[in-house]
Amino acid sequence: MSETIVKPYIAEELLEKIKSEIVEEKQVILHCCYKSGFFLEEKIRIWSSTYLVDRQSEHVSKLVHFENISLFPEWTDVPFGKEYWFTLVFSGLPKSCKVFDFIELIPQNDEFFQEGIVRNSSDVYKIKLDM
Known part of the structure; x- marks a missing residue:
């Protein structure tokens, strides 16, 4: 016995309402390079109060994940005179965003x-940081 599957009807106005409420979840990834001085022992860390700010809308994307760097209050040692890479992942920026700041x-x-x-x-970036 074969069953017929009937596609449900969804009113057009409901579909439009749902479309307007959908938020695209696209994360932004920063691969960050910090170069330590040649004669100083250095330590770095990231704070949870780190954001990406859209220059046009002032939208703020929050830090959601970090790799290869410590979160405040802990510290990460940076070798003398070396480039040290770490990765930060932020919540998505609006589609309209063309330029943003890392703060x-x-x-x-x-x-x-x-x-x-x-x-x-791609929303994947490599940036060089100074302190």
């Missing part, structure tokens, strides 16, 4: 900051 808001000096990052289609 670490912390209550001390030496925060990470990179302004004017031009958006690309």
